[in-house]
Amino acid sequence: MEDKVRHITNAILFDEDMPLQGDREVRDIAVKDNTVTVTIAVSKVNDSAARFNMEDTIRDAIHAEFSDADVRIVSLAIDGVDEPRGNCEFSGSHASKNMPEKKAIPGVKHVWLISSCKGGVGKSTVALNTALALKAHGRKVALLDLDLYGPSIPALVGTDLPPIVVGNLIVPPEIHGLSVLSIGFMIEKDQPLMWRGPMVAGVINQLLWEVDWSGNDDLVIDMPPGTGDTYLSILQSIEVDAALLVTTPSELALADVKRGVGVFEPYQVKVAGVIENMATYDWDGREGVLSLLNSIQTTDEASLKSIERIRKILETTKSIRIFGNNTQAMCYEMKLPLVASIPLDIALQNDNDSGTPYMLNPKKKGIQEAFDKIADFILKLADESPNSEN
Ligand SMILES: Nc1ncnc2c1ncn2[C@@H]1O[C@H](COP(=O)(O)OP(=O)(O)OP(=O)(O)O)[C@@H](O)[C@H]1O
Ligand SMILES: [Mg+2]
Structure with a gap:
């Protein structure tokens, strides 16, 4: 089987009509049970459209020959060194050398970003339930919703109580045992939010620095979709322990994860792993x-x-697997761990809609394990963090 797969792959790799021209080679073919993993190396690994086209063509051709096989294609950079990643249209992708110095958020030991370039993949759901899973481990946890244009945390926690101000600091309300803050607590419900660029930085500064975050082990930040001004404000101004990228297993979402990694690199923010949501x-x-x-x-x-x-x-x-099966291969390619795989689940959706966090639902079922896995992963990162005693 290996020989046949190699032959099929080579024929496509070196087909002159394929859009991805340049150096190419087959690095590895691994067959295990029903799974065939073909690793190719190409010089234009960042040309996503051409690469996806090439990968799809190889996958289809192998399928035509071995219809039962689960075919995975992994593309690496030909010289073993990844070319500069990330082509997000993001003003910060050329982070300037004279970036302002990053500061630690007072009163917080660790800061975790729950992120992805893509919208609607489950960032807010993961942020909230991971915060609750961390709390169940005995941590003091704060949750900050930085989606200024479409804050979802008030709906997910089932309350939009305004925070109180003591002295000149905002005190986040305690909801479900978490210190929670969202711009959604401070504005009229359903009010459209249209911030101008400089206003975004101002609001974010307020939500970060004019808040009493003291006494928290972890601050989990629910990042907005896309890669706009919020990212710039956060990545260049605060010390972040790590970012976790949430994705669905669809090719489109995975392409955004790859771009997402490129957003963090210029700011030396570590992308620690990938969370696959709505996977099965x-x-x-x-x-x-x-x-x-x-x-x-x-x-x-x-x-x-x-x-x-x-x-x-x-x-x-x-x-x-409704949305595809490519996360593992993408993680391998990006050298990132797949931290957890969360199923698509009606109970989770219903809990979100009713404002009862899934992790607090006494009838919760299997998905809890996925959120616990994410919390365990974060705790391990916290242990390894040089700047903390735990
Ligand atoms: N595993 C899941 N099973 C079922 N529904 C889910 C799951 N994860 C998220 N959802 C639902 O998908 C929708 C999007 O989730 P969520 O708001 O968490 O995504 P998001 O990435 O934060 O979106 P945005 O980019 O708009 O901020 C919500 O309706 C949510 O209830
Ligand atoms: Mg969200």
Whole structure:
């Protein structure tokens, strides 16, 4: 099988009609069970459109030959050294040498950014539930919503109480045991938020520096979608322990993760890992259908065959990957750990809609493990952090 896969891959890599011309080679072909991982090295690894086209063509050609195989294509830079990453249209991607000096947020031991270039992938959901998972480990945790244009944290925590001001500091309200702050607490509900560039920096400064954050082990920051002024303000002004990038497994979202890494690099902010959200879907009606099938009493050959076929379909579609299966390969390529994989889950969506955090729902099920995994990962990073005693 390896030889055949190599032959197919080489034929496409060196096809003169392929858009990705330049140095190319097959680095590795690994076959394990049903999974074929083809690692190629190309000189134009950052030309995403051409690379995706090349990867898709190789994947389809291998599939045409081995229809049952789960084919993964990993693209590396040809010389082993990654070319400069990141082409976000982001004013900070050429971080100036005379950046203002970064400052630590007073009263907070560790700062974690929950981020992604892409919108709607679950940043706020992950930020809130990870903060609660950290709290369950006995940490004192604060949650800051920095989505100035569409703050979701008030809805997710089910309250929009205005914070109080003591002296000249804002005191974040304690909600579900977390110190929570969001611009959504300070404005009229449903008020459209249209900030001009300089206003963004002003509001962010206020939310960071004019707040009593004291007594917290961790400050989890829910970052906005895109890579606008908020990123610039945060990355150049505060000391951040690490950023975690949330993504769905779709190619589009993964492409944004790659760009996202490029946003942090100029500011020496460590991207510690990737969280895959809405990765799988387990249909919970499955068990009902299975027991119904088991209760059918028939000796009719044709019916028995149909029942068996339905049972097989139910078995093999236990966990469906709706948005694709490319996160692991992308993590490998970017040399980033895949911290956790969160399923798409109706209960989580319902909890979000009703303002009851999933981690506090007594009926919570499997997803809790994913948030615990993220919290464990963060705690390990905190342990390794040179600037703290824990
Ligand atoms: N694992 C999941 N299962 C089901 N629904 C989810 C899951 N994760 C997030 N959602 C839902 O997806 C939508 C987007 O989630 P969320 O607001 O957390 O994303 P976001 O990345 O913060 O979005 P934005 O970029 O707009 O800030 C919400 O309706 C949320 O309830
Ligand atoms: Mg959000």
